[in-house]
Amino acid sequence: MAPTLEFAFTLHVDLSPALEFGDTPCGSRRFIPITGGTVEGPKLTATILPGGGDWNVLREDGVGHLFAKYTIETSDGVPISVTNEGWIRKFRRNDGSEKVAEDQWYAKTNPRFEVRNGPYDWLNRTVFVGELRKPNIPNHVDIDVYSVE
Template identity: 45%
Template sequence: MMLALSHLTTLEVELAPALEVGRTAAGVRRVIPITGGFFSGPRLNGKILPGGADWNVARTDGITHLWARYTLRTDTGEHIMITNEGWGTQDDETMRRIFSGETQPDEGWYCRTQPQFEVDLDGPSAWLNDVVCVGSLRPPHRADRVTVDIFQVD
């Protein structure tokens, strides 16, 4: 059986400047506050609420580990919790360039995530509790926003 992907939604996540924790045993740790944004797509539309963050670490081997948690509110008022974890080929220097506002070239960019949703079991989007999704974080072209395309694995 072959797997297929269907586009679920695209997140436009607004960010505050990163809080640099510094060099840790795991690598360079940063906390990137999520201040808002929106999402739109064939199956999900709405706003990203402020208050979440991405607790990421740029490892010494050139890999960045992302772990973001935040809340979505659909156009119908439903709240959705998302945890989006993944890996990218961004070393510490690339992350510094991104946060300084330099455009990241598309060539050589790789960042994939595994979004997981938590939704009210009695709500219209309860089906999100049971789906497997993958995300693709596009190369950032602004320091204050990232775009993540989310696909459902069918």
């Protein structure tokens, strides 16, 4: 039987402006601090804690590689480690010189979670796929997270 996707929650991530490292052997590297946010959905509600970030790189072919690490905390005080890695195709810096059309936007991630035993340990043994929505608010991104069933 083919796997199916089930909507789990949305990560509403608040960001600080990027720190640009410039061109490196891997591409144009930057770090985007994560300053907070929320997690809302039928399977999880939590707060995104400040202190994490996204170390991403833009390759010469226009593909962006995302690698974010941060912490969320449930309403009952359980911390959950998040590692979210993925790819953006036809990615361009948000400098206003070039916009990516909505029908050309492609941004998929593989969020992984680590949490102690208890009511949220289902996150440890579930595969997830993330859909990073095309940003429309400065210093903010939304990622819809689906469990693979």
